[in-house]
Amino acid sequence: MKKREEPKEEDEDEIVCLDESFFINDDYELTTFTFGSQVLQLFCLQSASTDFDLTGQLVWPGAIIMNNYLSKNTDMLQGCSIIELGSGVGITGILCRRFCRQILLTDHNDEVLKILNKNIELHATSESPTTCSGLAAEKLEWGNDDHLSQISEQYSGGFDLVLGADIYILDILSFPSNIYLTYFYLNCCKFILAYVSRTKIMDVLVIDEAVKHGMQVNEVQGTRSVVGNHEGVIYEITLP
Ligand SMILES: C[S@@+](CC[C@H](N)C(=O)[O-])C[C@H]1O[C@@H](n2cnc3c(N)ncnc32)[C@H](O)[C@@H]1O
Incomplete structure (x- = not known):
């Protein structure tokens, strides 16, 4: 039988690949958002690509629900050190900065981290709050x-609060486990999750997995709302 020939190095050189940069749209628009009495401007796209997980280039319904909730409850942010998971363009963290002591915005996607840093720069120069000493971004x-x-x-010094808005969209297999493990690692007493219902299985998992990890999940009364055609809610997750 004829032996199959292994591809030579020159053949490999001829394989054409399209990398991420070919698909990236970074035509961001400065957009205004209003949450109660809070008005906030930042750069974002109006639609996103789920390829290469570029979902973080725009503002999601979860962030709208989260920011509406936080803008009505600014007292709980006063003096806090906060970390946000899956920050995207940074709309939640940047709003918190007006009230908290320190905030770290995080994301895993390098392209998303670029626009996140651009929005941080925009706010570092346009606002100078006396309450917050730090607004920064890190890869997480x-x-x-x-x-x-x-x-x-x-x-x-650790963090007083973990925030997450709409942070599970593609990660159906590893969410919510990886997020709860991250919360565990941060050893922080409260995790506020703006959860948007997209699949029935995730609605169950988000609570079951937390309970499995020994956490308590409470739906915050009065936060269930519809943004676009998605229903979402605020969960307060705590470690006993
Ligand atoms: C649906 S977007 C939500 C962005 C923002 N929180 C909002 O509500 O507008 C999900 C975000 O989580 C980030 N993300 C997805 N999987 C992640 C992972 N495994 N680790 C860290 N960040 C992740 C994405 O890059 C994206 O910014």
Whole structure:
């Protein structure tokens, strides 16, 4: 029988690949959002690509629900040190900065981190609150020990609050486990999750997995609302 020939190096050189940069749209528009009495401007796209997980280039319904909730409850942010998971363009963290002591915005996608840093720069120069000393971004992949230990070293005082808005859309297999492991690692007493219902199985998993990890999940009364055609809610997740 004739033996199959292995591809030679020159053949490999001829394989054409399209990399991520070919698909990237970075035509961001400065957009205004209003949450109660809070008006906030930042750069974002109006639609996103789920290829290469570029979902973070725009503002999601979960962030609208989260920001409406936070803008009505600014007292709970006062003096806090906060970390946000899957920040996208940064609309939640940047709003919190008006009320908290320190906020770290995180994401795993390098392209998303670029627009996140651009929005941070926009607000670092356009606003100078006296309450918040720090607004920064770091790379954080949920459950990644190296990223988490780097952040823990840098922020040795820890965090009072973990925030997450619409942070599970593609990660159906590893969410919510990786997110809960990240919350565990951060050893923080409260996690506020703006959860938007997209699949029935995830509606169940989000609560079951938390309980499995020994956490308590409470739906915050009066936060169930519809944005676009998606229903969402605020969950307060705590470690006993
Ligand atoms: C649907 S977007 C939500 C963005 C923003 N929170 C909002 O509501 O507008 C999900 C975000 O989570 C980030 N993300 C997805 N999987 C992640 C992972 N495994 N680790 C860290 N971030 C992740 C994406 O890059 C994206 O910014």
